[in-house]
Amino acid sequence: MSLSVEAPKIILQFFAAGLLSAVQTAAAKDITSAESIAFFESNIRPTLVDHCYKCHSVESGKSKGGLLLDSRASALKGGDNGPAVVPGDMKKSLLLTAITHRDPDMEMPPKKAKLSEAIIGNFRIWIQSGATDPRKSTGSIANQPPVSLEGSRKFWSFQKPQQPKIPVVENKKWPRSELDYFILAELEQHDMIASPDAEPSVLLRRLHFDLVGLPPSPKSLQAFLKSIADKNLDSALELEVDSLLASNRFGERWGRHWMDVARFAESSGKEANLTFPHAWRYRDYVIDSFNDDTPFDRFLTEQIAGDLLPYDGDKERAEHLIATGFLAIGAKSLGEQNKLKFLADLADEQIDVVSRAFMAGSIACARCHDHKFDPYRMQDYYALAGLFVSTETFFGTAVSSENNVGGDLITLPSMPGQLIPNQSFPE
Numbered sequence: 001m002s003l004s005v006e007a008p009k010i011i012l013q014f015f016a017a018g019l020l021s022a023v024q025t026a027a028a029k030d031i032t033s034a035e036s037i038a039f040f041e042s043n044i045r046p047t048l049v050d051h052c053y054k055c056h057s058v059e060s061g062k063s064k065g066g067l068l069l070d071s072r073a074s075a076l077k078g079g080d081n082g083p084a085v086v087p088g089d090m091k092k093s094l095l096l097t098a099i100t101h102r103d104p105d106m107e108m109p110p111k112k113a114k115l116s117e118a119i120i121g122n123f124r125i126w127i128q129s130g131a132t133d134p135r136k137s138t139g140s141i142a143n144q145p146p147v148s149l150e151g152s153r154k155f156w157s158f159q160k161p162q163q164p165k166i167p168v169v170e171n172k173k174w175p176r177s178e179l180d181y182f183i184l185a186e187l188e189q190h191d192m193i194a195s196p197d198a199e200p201s202v203l204l205r206r207l208h209f210d211l212v213g214l215p216p217s218p219k220s221l222q223a224f225l226k227s228i229a230d231k232n233l234d235s236a237l238e239l240e241v242d243s244l245l246a247s248n249r250f251g252e253r254w255g256r257h258w259m260d261v262a263r264f265a266e267s268s269g270k271e272a273n274l275t276f277p278h279a280w281r282y283r284d285y286v287i288d289s290f291n292d293d294t295p296f297d298r299f300l301t302e303q304i305a306g307d308l309l310p311y312d313g314d315k316e317r318a319e320h321l322i323a324t325g326f327l328a329i330g331a332k333s334l335g336e337q338n339k340l341k342f343l344a345d346l347a348d349e350q351i352d353v354v355s356r357a358f359m360a361g362s363i364a365c366a367r368c369h370d371h372k373f374d375p376y377r378m379q380d381y382y383a384l385a386g387l388f389v390s391t392e393t394f395f396g397t398a399v400s401s402e403n404n405v406g407g408d409l410i411t412l413p414s415m416p417g418q419l420i421p422n423q424s425f426p427e
Helices: 007-017 020-051 072-077 093-098 117-130 149-153 177-190 200-213 218-230 234-243 248-262 279-291 296-308 316-324 339-361 378-388
Strands: none
Touching: 020 117, 149 279, 149 339, 177 279, 200 234, 200 248, 218 234, 248 279, 296 316, 296 339, 339 378
């Protein structure tokens, strides 16, 4: 699935500039921090809001024991007994001491049962990994400006893209396309010159690795050099790009990127980590979609509502159903005994992946509070939650000693009988 007929040209322009590896390196540096923040927002902040803010937050007007837990600074500072959180040190982190009930004089939440082992485990992971916490000091709640939905919508990332003007450059011979003007203008602004063109063999190797993930064969190199000699470099590149885009290896290479976005895995993760026996069907659907050049909007629609789309024959119906595996895979707490909590967490995970994959920003934080900088409110979150909770998710795990949550499988057209027996949800 290519998003645009211009995609091959754009890829080649990045090769010529030698910028692709730098972009990938810069993006890789952000992965760790992004994952840590996501872990905090999904597993730590909701617990603090539910169990701690009532007695330890500026908004509640209470700081029992001199402790506030509604910002990173206040958690590190702690209260009368010392710091609540010491990044990397679980023994000195009094918050962990309190929620594990190791000290009878410091049991939190007070007068209630100890938090679940899963929640306590999340706090151990969080503290041991450095206690990433993006919260800022709230100061006095009375001095905080109200959240402005309209103001949030004006943030640059929520604006419609505008066509920029082509910059003026000194070296008018170097650019081959409009994109080259932007690259060269930045280079000239910093008194830098562009790198020389790569040798044909190097360029071909980069092209193959990027589009299909494999190096070119000696035979491919010979054919490429001959094509350059018979025609020219640009024509040879165009033919090579078309050939690689037509290869099944293209879908395998680039489908992997979407599967990362879709949090694809063949097991549930978390405590039980049971296998999803038919996750491979969704993997193959993604690869086929790229190779079939499925339009991007259609690709997204099938994954959210494929079961509701019209179809022509059993094959297309099966493909649509398999596409909705996007919502069925993902981490699940299969050891959860509370039916309502499991369903709420399942919908939360689905909201998170849909907003991240399709909107490049998570709405999941609005489960507990209005966003301060993004145009999302709790009303938006629970409007979506209502849709997902009212939709049955078929993820296919049988009830066992390790699993309290049964997930049926849909019977695909032309496949007689259930793939596994129906499992009822434990009461």
